[in-house]
Amino acid sequence: MKKVHSDIVQFRGSHYDFGYKQGELLRDSFILPNRKKQWGSKNKNFLIDETQAKETLLAFAPRIWEEINGLADALEWNMQDAIRDFGGYYLEYTRSGCSIFTSSAYMVRNYDSSPEGYEGRFALYQPTDGGYATIGPTMQITGRTDGLNEKGLVMGYNFINRRNSEDGFICNMIGRLVLENCATVEEAIDLLEEIPHRRSFSYVLLDRTGKSVVVEASPRSVVARTSNVSTNHFELLTEENRYQMKDSVRREETIRTHLNETTDAYSAFRRLNDLDQGVFSEKYSTASGTLHTAFYFPESLEVGFALGPNRLPLMFDFDKWLQGERLLAKRINGKIDTKLPFPHMAEM
Numbered sequence: 028m029k030k031v032h033s034d035i036v037q038f039r040g041s042h043y044d045f046g047y048k049q050g051e052l053l054r055d056s057f058i059l060p061n062r063k064k065q066w067g068s069k070n071k072n073f074l075i076d077e078t079q080a081k082e083t084l085l086a087f088a089p090r091i092w093e094e095i096n097g098l099a100d101a102l103e104w105n106m107q108d109a110i111r112d113f114g115g116y117y118l119e120y121t122r123s124g125c126s127i128f129t130s131s132a133y134m135v136r137n138y139d140s141s142p143e144g145y146e147g148r149f150a151l152y153q154p155t156d157g158g159y160a161t162i163g164p165t166m167q168i169t170g171r172t173d174g175l176n177e178k179g180l181v182m183g184y185n186f187i188n189r190r191n192s193e194d195g196f197i198c199n200m201i202g203r204l205v206l207e208n209c210a211t212v213e214e215a216i217d218l219l220e221e222i223p224h225r226r227s228f229s230y231v232l233l234d235r236t237g238k239s240v241v242v243e244a245s246p247r248s249v250v251a252r253t254s255n256v257s258t259n260h261f262e263l264l265t266e267e268n269r270y271q272m273k274d275s276v277r278r279e280e281t282i283r284t285h286l287n288e289t290t291d292a293y294s295a296f297r298r299l300n301d302l303d304q305g306v307f308s309e310k311y312s313t314a315s316g317t318l319h320t321a322f323y324f325p326e327s328l329e330v331g332f333a334l335g336p337n338r339l340p341l342m343f344d345f346d347k348w349l350q351g352e353r354l355l356a357k358r359i360n361g362k363i364d365t366k367l368p369f370p371h372m373a374e375m
Contacts, residue, residue, distance in 0.1 A: 050101025115200020131237030170199025195223030334361025
């Protein structure tokens with residue numbers, strides 16, 4: 028088992044200042060040089076029409092644009108490079124797994140992907156220039172893989188397919204936009220219907236009313252359905268599914284089979300985090316191993332987070348943090364059974 032960690036980032040202030048602070052932190056990090064090595068010559072296939080990307084970001088995410096400017100200034104990068112690395116628009120994304128279960132009171136989710144794309148950052152951000160405060164793990168610095176906002180809206184996404192992509196935002200930036208701009212499930216659905224999507228993903232939403240929906244989103248269509256379980260296949264937009272869905276269907280059936288035994292948040296967390304329950308995955312070599320398990324409570328604004336299997340979650344009281352209480356913890360520690368490197372922990 029390899030010891031792993033996620034760094035906890037806390038910040039209150041403007042988006043530009045948040046970007047600048049993150050840029051300062053990244054100067055001495057392994058993340059950016061490792062990412063450059065990973066991408067290599069493929070960089071030319073990623074992006075971007077800078078003008079188009081800027082126009083789209085300013086239309087849907089003007090505050091994120093300020094954050095990207097702060098990152099660029101701190102790192103002394105040109106905007107072409109900053110948009111490519113942090114803009115979350117029209118960029119290739121590693122495929123992943125993921126399983127999500129909700130009740131009216133909480134969401135619990137496994138984030139499944141490759142360690143080589145996991146940046147090990149968990150951010151609490153309270154903006155002073157607009158947008159809701161958020162908590163959750165980051166992806167590509169500005170994006171979020173899942174999370175909770177101050178209004179009690181919870182979001183997590185599941186990968187569906189990379190085929191037939193079009194120009195648009197990728198999943199982690201979409202997650203950030205939902206959390207920072209929406210207070211309810213209905214507002215989130217409206218936003219997901221409006222923004223352009225690069226890939227096909229399911230976005231699972233839960234708010235303080237207890238309403239839980241799965242939004243199936245592709246570059247061509249967006250539809251919402253009421254459900255409390257989501258893995259890696261669409262049930263409505265079936266034409267967008269991958270050819271191989273056996274493991275996704277198996278995980279969904281495993282969760283549903285044991286729903287009657289899942290009586291509270293902790294038992295739901297154990298259902299997804301324990302190795303012997305049939306949902307936690309160790310398929311790291313195929314980019315579908317479970318990296319973190321998280322659960323979110325819309326009413327109390329509590330969050331639990333664990334790296335690796337069979338772990339007790341580290342608990343966060345986001346409501347107290349919003350009132351000005353600073354977290355003393357610097358890292359979330361865990362263990363994962365893989366030989367693959369994590370880009371934030373050592374040179375690759």
